[in-house]
Amino acid sequence: MSKNPKEQPPEKLTGIKLIEVPKTSVGVKAIASALTHIKNEVGVRKGIQLLSKLNQRDGFDCPGCAWPDPDDKRAFLAEYCENGAKAVAEEATKNKVSPMFFSTHSVQELSELSDYEIGKSGRITHPMYLAEGSTHYQEISWDNAFQMIGEELNSLNSPDEAIFYTSGRTSNEAAFLYQLFVRQFGTNNLPDCSNMCHESSGVALSQTLGIGKGSVTLDDFNHTDLVIVIGQNPGTNHPRMLAALGETKKNGGKIITINPLPEVGLMNFKDPQNPLKWIGSGQELTDEFLQVKINGDVALLKIILKLMKEKEDAEPNSVFNHQFIKQKTAGLDKLLKDLDTYSIEELLPQTGLTIEQIKKTTELIINNDKIIICWAMGLTQHKNGVDNIREVVNILLLKGSIGKKGAGTCPVRGHSNVQGDRTMGIWERPKPAFLDSLEKEFNFKAPRKHGYDVVEAIEAMHQNKAKVFFGMGGNFISATPDTKFTAKALINCNLTVQVSTKLNRSHLITGKKALILPCLGRTEKDFQGKNEQFVSVENSMGVVHQSKGTLHPCSSKLLSEPAIVVGLANATLIKSTTNWSKLVSNYDLIRDKIEATIPGFKDYNKRIRIKGGFYLPNNARDNNFTPTKTGKANFSLNKPSEIQLEKNQFIMMTIRTHDQYNTTIYGLDDRYRGILNERRVVMMNPNDIELAGLKKLDLVDLTSHFNNEERVAKGFLVVSYDIPKQCAASYFPEANVLVPLKSKADISNTPASKTVIISIKKQ
Numbered sequence: 001m002s003k004n005p006k007e008q009p010p011e012k013l014t015g016i017k018l019i020e021v022p023k024t025s026v027g028v029k030a031i032a033s034a035l036t037h038i039k040n041e042v043g044v045r046k047g048i049q050l051l052s053k054l055n056q057r058d059g060f061d062c063p064g065c066a067w068p069d070p071d072d073k074r075a076f077l078a079e080y081c082e083n084g085a086k087a088v089a090e091e092a093t094k095n096k097v098s099p100m101f102f103s104t105h106s107v108q109e110l111s112e113l114s115d116y117e118i119g120k121s122g123r124i125t126h127p128m129y130l131a132e133g134s135t136h137y138q139e140i141s142w143d144n145a146f147q148m149i150g151e152e153l154n155s156l157n158s159p160d161e162a163i164f165y166t167s168g169r170t171s172n173e174a175a176f177l178y179q180l181f182v183r184q185f186g187t188n189n190l191p192d193c194s195n196m197c198h199e200s201s202g203v204a205l206s207q208t209l210g211i212g213k214g215s216v217t218l219d220d221f222n223h224t225d226l227v228i229v230i231g232q233n234p235g236t237n238h239p240r241m242l243a244a245l246g247e248t249k250k251n252g253g254k255i256i257t258i259n260p261l262p263e264v265g266l267m268n269f270k271d272p273q274n275p276l277k278w279i280g281s282g283q284e285l286t287d288e289f290l291q292v293k294i295n296g297d298v299a300l301l302k303i304i305l306k307l308m309k310e311k312e313d314a315e316p317n318s319v320f321n322h323q324f325i326k327q328k329t330a331g332l333d334k335l336l337k338d339l340d341t342y343s344i345e346e347l348l349p350q351t352g353l354t355i356e357q358i359k360k361t362t363e364l365i366i367n368n369d370k371i372i373i374c375w376a377m378g379l380t381q382h383k384n385g386v387d388n389i390r391e392v393v394n395i396l397l398l399k400g401s402i403g404k405k406g407a408g409t410c411p412v413r414g415h416s417n418v419q420g421d422r423t424m425g426i427w428e429r430p431k432p433a434f435l436d437s438l439e440k441e442f443n444f445k446a447p448r449k450h451g452y453d454v455v456e457a458i459e460a461m462h463q464n465k466a467k468v469f470f471g472m473g474g475n476f477i478s479a480t481p482d483t484k485f486t487a488k489a490l491i492n493c494n495l496t497v498q499v500s501t502k503l504n505r506s507h508l509i510t511g512k513k514a515l516i517l518p519c520l521g522r523t524e525k526d527f528q529g530k531n532e533q534f535v536s537v538e539n540s541m542g543v544v545h546q547s548k549g550t551l552h553p554c555s556s557k558l559l560s561e562p563a564i565v566v567g568l569a570n571a572t573l574i575k576s577t578t579n580w581s582k583l584v585s586n587y588d589l590i591r592d593k594i595e596a597t598i599p600g601f602k603d604y605n606k607r608i609r610i611k612g613g614f615y616l617p618n619n620a621r622d623n624n625f626t627p628t629k630t631g632k633a634n635f636s637l638n639k640p641s642e643i644q645l646e647k648n649q650f651i652m653m654t655i656r657t658h659d660q661y662n663t664t665i666y667g668l669d670d671r672y673r674g675i676l677n678e679r680r681v682v683m684m685n686p687n688d689i690e691l692a693g694l695k696k697l698d699l700v701d702l703t704s705h706f707n708n709e710e711r712v713a714k715g716f717l718v719v720s721y722d723i724p725k726q727c728a729a730s731y732f733p734e735a736n737v738l739v740p741l742k743s744k745a746d747i748s749n750t751p752a753s754k755t756v757i758i759s760i761k762k763q
């Protein structure tokens, strides 16, 4: 019997080494780090072959992040960054997880490894099956695996007892087929990683601007006066964005950074594509840095709005763009009235800043017209995450800074095709028009009831309302909050299935029966019959383009994600009138169906073959806000944080190191923060360390507090860090055990992973 597989990494420390926080990002060290990963994981020859095709027009899309590639010029060797190279190295690794590996390692034994060790085991080469009560996975044929899933699905009392999760690397073609399969099966239970990520952005932007995506293009960064980067760490998570910010500066634009941490990449950077600049002091990026307290953003943005209003009242027409406001927006009066109900004195302590600092920043906003605001998880993963983003939109609307060159919204997406997956219909709350067009094209009755998002899916499995979990990519147990609760939810299932490239903890915390279906990665060639296929993806700025792998698959037993969906559909949907096997024989046929059902994909097969791809329509970019409820861009009323810390409590954010991709741990160093060889750390303000009677590198336990419930994570080292008082930071997934499932954003339901209320106790 597999007794008690561990749902979280062991509490073992790995030997911390602290170094000085570097003054500049990228440069020689980044190149060296990238090449070391490539050399160790992939080998030199294959590595160069890979890097030369990364983000090139005839190559494959980097599985790292969703930052766009330039429309015209691309770097000579590769449009790559250190972390993109690591992502590629991780996927193209020489290490293999074969049936032999599984026969010599039990599930229990594997679960006792760290996430880093599990990931480094390598690529999964064969479909594998964990029978009920069994301790080891064993090989299974694809046909038997599909049949087992089909039987399990068809034996459910209702299709709503199955959950179909998606991570954000799945291509447009696979995602479209997958959601079609799920809806023909009869449910909208399509939670995805977006629910934990930019859902708050999607909700806020749809309400205010009529489109759940950002409005800017990469070229806008060349034409802007001012970029505000708030709640985002591009130096680590979107390194190629630094080059765009560098262009902004070169063209005379300014940059404001709003973050509890002085993230190295944003402060200063050396362009990897410009070797002449690797040596020297690098380029200063940030002009104004506001070291805001965690979740102090609405308070800060409100003060900025109040200062803008004060100036406008004193000198009419000096701040607001009245023409834009009159023609394009609704709700200004309400906003101005609401602002009067707040006082700067009351708001200021929430920010941790001085009014002088905020005034200086506000001057920049007042004096510039073309403003881009970029954000990521620092805004979305809070109880008032939707408010955060709507408040950002308020500022842009007052300035008329949207729908024109050099201005607009820029939610910087995470996974490389998370935006495309949504466009393809991976959504638990599909619009009726979308379902209508699916029904018409495919001749079936689509379910209309909304499905579960991630949080609801966990609750449903926990309550035995859902019994089959199917994961198209991702690592559900390690990515989701409330690790122990979620583990119980998964264990409750009759069957859990993971479509994966690499081994992860979700293969070890399973339902009664479990399957691993190994798939091709982005870097690999995809042949259907004799014909080589390519896929397409959509980046953070709505550009749809090709991606074609260059390597031979790491095993002959792998299937592509579209082929897996088709295997599943053929084994499950007895009455489907869709010719699934034909669709997958040539991905052009899938794209024809996408064109027939989803707006913006006219001449898909033709335009996807044009180098660089094509832009999807974007009403906000075109200065058209008619899709909102009022038919105009909406000002909104937003609430500052309501968190009240008790004595000895801290507000903790769970963030990424420089050496991980979400739950995939590339290495143990957070080089840009000077913390090496250790992930179990809690960053604290030096003053707080002293007040709490602690010392640097003390070993502590963290307890989170929510609705009188307590959750404990043991064994973290105290690291003294430049972070505002009463704020703390630790890394995910280690800290996920502390994030309560019910602590989530209003409306979007995004887990509040950046506002975990904790107390810290010495062991």
Ligand SMILES: Nc1nc2c(c(=O)[nH]1)N[C@H]1C(S)=C(S)[C@@H](COP(=O)(O)OP(=O)(O)OC[C@H]3O[C@@H](n4cnc5c(=O)[nH]c(N)nc54)[C@H](O)[C@@H]3O)O[C@H]1N2
Pocket: 064, 065, 083, 197, 230, 231, 232, 233, 234, 236, 237, 238, 258, 259, 260, 261, 263, 292, 293, 294, 295, 296, 297, 376, 377, 378, 379, 413, 414, 415, 653, 654, 655, 656, 657, 658, 660, 661, 662, 663, 754
């Ligand atoms: N190398 C690498 N690249 C990645 C990823 C990865 O793990 N590794 N993940 C991908 C994914 S899925 C995503 S979603 C993105 C994530 O990209 P980010 O959102 O940049 O990632 P996080 O590490 O969550 O960092 C959040 C940032 O917000 C700040 N922050 C936290 N709380 C607050 C707050 O209350 N207010 C403000 N103003 N700032 C705050 C933190 O200090 C940190 O700088 O990156 C994508 N790219």
Ligand SMILES: Nc1nc2c(c(=O)[nH]1)N[C@H]1C(S)=C(S)[C@@H](COP(=O)(O)OP(=O)(O)OC[C@H]3O[C@@H](n4cnc5c(=O)[nH]c(N)nc54)[C@H](O)[C@@H]3O)O[C@H]1N2
Pocket: 063, 166, 167, 168, 169, 170, 193, 194, 196, 197, 198, 377, 381, 414, 415, 472, 473, 474, 475, 476, 478, 479, 480, 481, 499, 500, 501, 502, 503, 504, 519, 520, 521, 522, 561, 654, 655, 656, 661, 662, 663, 664, 732, 733, 735, 736, 739, 753
């Ligand atoms: N506490 C806390 N929790 C968080 C966050 C946080 O900031 N703090 N961030 C949240 C965010 S923004 C996100 S997006 C989620 C991420 O949640 P997920 O997307 O579920 O997690 P990943 O770690 O990105 O998934 C990694 C796994 O995907 C598989 N994989 C990789 N490439 C492919 C592929 O091409 N195809 C298939 N089928 N599988 C592949 C590999 O097996 C790998 O182990 O985590 C969320 N969780």
Ligand SMILES: [Mo]
Pocket: 193, 196, 197, 198, 413, 414, 415
């Ligand atoms: Mo994400």
